[in-house]
Amino acid sequence: MATFLNLHAVQWIAVIIIFFMLFLLADALAGHYRTGFKLHIQYMPFAAGGVLILFLIGSVFLPLNKRITTLLKFTSWVTILAGFAGFIFHHYYGMIKKPGGYSWFLHHLMYGAPPLAPLGLSAAGLFSVVTAYAMQQETKFLGYEFSQVIFFLVGLCMSGIILQTAILHFRGAFNNPVMYIPFTFPLLTAIMLFIADFISHAWLDMVLKGLLWLTFLSGFVGLGMHLRGFDRQRAGLYVTLFNILQGPPLFAPALYSILASIALVAIYMM
Amino acid sequence: MPEWLKRVKPVAPIHPIFVHFTIALTSFSVICDFAGLYFQSESLYNTGWWALATSAIITLFTIASGFISRTRIAMEEGTALAFLRTHMALGPIFYGLLLIMTVWRASFWQAKSGLSGWYLLFAAVVLLVMLIQGYLGGELVYRFGAEVKRIYPALPINQDDQYGNFP
Numbered sequence: 001m002a003t004f005l006n007l008h009a010v011q012w013i014a015v016i017i018i019f020f021m022l023f024l025l026a027d028a029l030a031g032h033y034r035t036g037f038k039l040h041i042q043y044m045p046f047a048a049g050g051v052l053i054l055f056l057i058g059s060v061f062l063p064l065n066k067r068i069t070t071l072l073k074f075t076s077w078v079t080i081l082a083g084f085a086g087f088i089f090h091h092y093y094g095m096i097k098k099p100g101g102y103s104w105f106l107h108h109l110m111y112g113a114p115p116l117a118p119l120g121l122s123a124a125g126l127f128s129v130v131t132a133y134a135m136q137q138e139t140k141f142l143g144y145e146f147s148q149v150i151f152f153l154v155g156l157c158m159s160g161i162i163l164q165t166a167i168l169h170f171r172g173a174f175n176n177p178v179m180y181i182p183f184t185f186p187l188l189t190a191i192m193l194f195i196a197d198f199i200s201h202a203w204l205d206m207v208l209k210g211l212l213w214l215t216f217l218s219g220f221v222g223l224g225m226h227l228r229g230f231d232r233q234r235a236g237l238y239v240t241l242f243n244i245l246q247g248p249p250l251f252a253p254a255l256y257s258i259l260a261s262i263a264l265v266a267i268y269m270m
Numbered sequence: 271m272p273e274w275l276k277r278v279k280p281v282a283p284i285h286p287i288f289v290h291f292t293i294a295l296t297s298f299s300v301i302c303d304f305a306g307l308y309f310q311s312e313s314l315y316n317t318g319w320w321a322l323a324t325s326a327i328i329t330l331f332t333i334a335s336g337f338i339s340r341t342r343i344a345m346e347e348g349t350a351l352a353f354l355r356t357h358m359a360l361g362p363i364f365y366g367l368l369l370i371m372t373v374w375r376a377s378f379w380q381a382k383s384g385l386s387g388w389y390l391l392f393a394a395v396v397l398l399v400m401l402i403q404g405y406l407g408g409e410l411v412y413r414f415g416a417e418v419k420r421i422y423p424a425l426p427i428n429q430d431d432q433y434g435n436f437p
Contacts, residue, residue, distance in 0.1 A: 005376055213370060220366025224359035231340070231355050238425070240341045257366070 002269045007060075009269035010134040013150075013262055014060045017127050020258045021049045021056075023251035024120045031113070034245045041089060045121055048082035051075050052128060063135045073132040079125030086118025110171035116164040120255065123157040127262060148197050150266040154259050155193035158215075161255050162187055168248070178225050185214040186256050193263060209267060216260040222253020283417045285339040288332035293404055295325035296368065299375075300393045303385055319379040326372040333361055343416055344425045350414035357406040364403050367396045 004012065025046055032042040055072040062068050094112030095101065101108075109115065130149055133141050141149045165182045172179060189211040196208055230247040231237050237244075244250060299321035306314035340358065345351050371393060378385055415421035 004380065217363075217366045217370065220362045220369075223362035223366075227337075227362065228355045228359040231351075231358060235344070235425075236351070237337070237340045238342075238344050 004269060008063065009265050010131050011060050011063055012265045012269070013127065013131050013134075014056045014063075016258055016261050016265070017124055017131065018053055018056050018060075020120075020124050020127070020255065021053050023254045023258065024124065025049045026251050027249045028117070030245055030250065031117070035113075039089075039093075041085075044082050045086060045118070048075075048079045049121060049124070052079045052124065056128060056131075059132070059135055066136065069132045069135045072135075073129055076125045076128035076132060079128065080122045083118050083120065083122025083125060086121060087115070089113075090115055090118055109167055114164060114168070114249075116160050119160055120157075123153070123160070126153055145270075147266040147270040150262060150270070151193045151197050154263040154266075155190045155197075158186055158190040158193070158256070158259050161252075161259070162190065165252075172248070176225065178221065181218050181221060182253075182256065185211055185218050186260075189215045189260065189263075205267065209264070212260045212264050212267070216257045216264070219253045219255070219257030219260070222256065223251070226250055226253055283335075283339050283342075285332065285335040285417075286411070288328060288335050289404070289407060292325055292329045292332045293400060295321045295328065296400060297397060299325065300390075300397060303390065303393065307385060307390075315385075316379075319375055322372050322375050326368055329365055329368055333365060336361055339417055344422045345414075345416065350410065350416070353406055353410055353414065354416065357403065357410060360399070360403050360406065364396070364399050367399055371396050 002009065007015070028045045028049075032045075035042070037043065052072075052075045055068060055075050058065070058068045059072050090113040094115065095105070095108045098104065098108050098112055127150075130141055130146065130153065134146050140146070144152075162182055169179045169182070174180065189208070192204070192208050192211055196204055226248045227237075227250075230243045230250075233243045233247055235243070299318045302314045302318035302321060305311070306318055336358070340354070343354075345354060371389075374389055374392070375385075378389065410416040411418065
């Protein structure tokens with residue numbers, strides 16, 4: 001594997017996953033704080049994600065240390081399970097336990113706990129598992145090339161994020177044309193990543209690289225527009241905490257950039 | 271906390287300080303790249319890379335301090351706020367472009383190869399976005415008085431405003 005600025009591909013992926021977790025946990029903190037941390041289980045993402053971040057930092061500095069990578073693997077699996085548990089809890093408390101239950105499906109889907117958000121934790125865990133295997137000098141993961149696995153996972157995660165974005169932007173009534181951006185480059189990128197898993201052509205590589213860079217940029221467009229979104233509410237960011245809690249999820253668009261950068265590392269360096 | 275420390279209020283906005291680092295380092299990098307190309311100087315070429323790398327790091331603080339600045343201005347609806355919202359939306363977009371530019375520049379630096387025309391064209395676009403962003407910021411301060419002390423006094427909902435100038 002090639003190096004870039006003295007870091008190997010897997011180290012770069014570990015660094016990117018650290019940011020992935022930090023952004024995810026920041027949005028989870030806003031969401032869980034808004035509900036007042038009524039359940040102890042709401043602290044779970046911070047415990048699982050926090051430990052994962054620690055081992056990821058360790059693996060960036062000591063990628064060949066077997067003990068750290070083994071612990072990273074274990075923590076990653078715990079994080080994957082924590083994400084799935086969160087998915088079930090979000091569904092149970094955000095849909096089933098809400099007045100009206102399934103008969104108010106669309107309402108709860110939009111205004112209840114974001115149904116797919118906890119799976120972000122599982123996604124970070126999955127990337128960490130793959131990274132840990134690559135750090136242990138494995139040549140393949142479940143019989144597939146690492147770049148193929150990364151492409152598949154990024155495509156899968158991007159599809160999930162696009163679906164969650166569709167729900168929330170529908171709630172926001174697509175009041176700004178920029179809100180359609182996640183259904184342009186990122187959607188095309190997700191499709192192309194699945195295609196790239198089976199077909200390998202020079203032109204496909206070129207198109208994919210272009211789409212990934214555009215998806216990377218679209219995340220920053222989202223960050224800017226979400227910031228603007230906070231400010232369009234009464235008193236804007238002058239009433240900081242209230243409007244951050246009530247506005248769009250601050251760091252959610254950054255996940256597009258994060259996923260694109262993981263795939264870019266795979267395409268350029270693996 | 272000692273009494274003397276309580277009296278020290280960090281009221282001076284730090285966003286304008288960081289902003290000038292971003293502007294200076296980014297434009298200096300592009301100037302060095304063009305000059306390096308013209309004079310075929312490796313030293314200018316390396317300076318271009320390090321200036322851009324520093325800009326990519328310091329711009330994070332520029333964005334964070336800009337966010338802090340926004341939380342301190344009780345600005346009413348109108349032209350000024352429209353400028354401010356555009357400035358806020360454009361900030362992260364500029365940073366995204368700057369990161370792409372930095373990664374691209376790093377690849378040239380690592381390969382010890384010459385810069386491509388496409389890179390220089392992209393750098394010009396980034397400079398243009400920075401110019402627009404700087405113009406919006408300049409208008410906010412010098413035309414609308416954003417963060418100029420006593421222009422936007424604190425509202426009753428936020429009396430512990432750092433300016434402490436609520437009437």
